[in-house]
Amino acid sequence: MLIGYARVSTLDQNPNLQSDALTAAGCEKIFIEKISGTVAERPELNKLKEHLRKGDTLVVWRLDRLGRSLKDLIEWVNYLDSQGVAFKSIQEGFDTGTSGGRLVFHLFGALAEFERNLIQERTMAGLTAARSRGRVGGRPKKLNEAKQKMARQMYDAKNPIKEICDALNISKPTLYKYLAG
The missing domain is CATH 1.10.10 (Arc Repressor Mutant, subunit A)
Structure with a gap:
């Protein structure tokens, strides 16, 4: 059985693009979550984990929908493999049920983590530059x-x-x- 997982980071975002792609890929059941990927406890992902059975395939629209770091993705794929469950990513076009798919998974996982690190570095550089110009971020103090x-x-x-x-x-x-x- 193909089982889909869609995730958007905020309540304002719409998961329709992902759910449509998962339906088109043949997913019979789709779990949809509206929560940041950095949050460790994801209720829909936990439900999905309980739902998976040997021979199933977990399908996501993109790698970063499942995990935000290479470590997270590798842990997930190792867990899925131990349960006899394959993993497919629509955008990256691979299937961990094959040796070539495993190689592609590791390559794309590394690239996704690299991209996230670049975003973090640019964000930190921007904050540092703003502070050097006297801008202070964060919430204003309640008490003077x-x-x-x-x-x-x-x-x-x-x-x-x-x-x-x-x-x-x-x-x-x-x-x-x-x-x-």
Whole structure:
């Protein structure tokens, strides 16, 4: 049985391109996930794993839909192989049920990881360049120095935590973060 897995990274993205391609490839069942590939726990992927049987073939639209690193992909293919399940990728056009397919898998896996590393390096270089020009990323601080001092004084004066949080319009975890720092 051909079983498909489609994944998009955000809830805003549409998996139709992938699911249409998987249906055209002959998949009888398709598991669709809307979650980042970097997230370790993927509920639909776990359901798919339970659904696979010896002789099945797991089909994906592209390699990066299943795993984000070569290590992840190799672990998946090794797991599938141990279960007697083949792995096919539509875009890359290979099947791990053959020795040539295994070779192609390893080559494309390495290229996919290389591409991801390049993206990370460019992102980090862009962030470094922005910081050097004085741009600071991230969420703005909830409390300025004066309010931080006020929080510390109220806490040291044994004011109730709820009263401190209400006065400064912050949550308990935020208060404790500032008190610890």
